Amino acid sequence: MEKFEKVKQLISDIETDAGKFYNSNNGAAGTRVRKAMQDLKVLATEIRKEVTEKKNAK
Structure with a gap:
């Protein structure tokens, strides 16, 4: 559950950088995304x- x-x-x-990239055409934010x-x-x-390992272990 930690992952x-x-x-x-x-x-x-990611949400902030995605907004910067899509709304402001910020290339650096796109790289971070x-x-x-x-x-x-x-x-x-x-x-x-x-999940597969846990399911198959049953």
């Missing part, structure tokens, strides 16, 4: 792996 909380926090953190989305992808993959 799921990290996902929620990461999405919350792209990095955060990559981090989100890694976390999602880890969560999927954990």
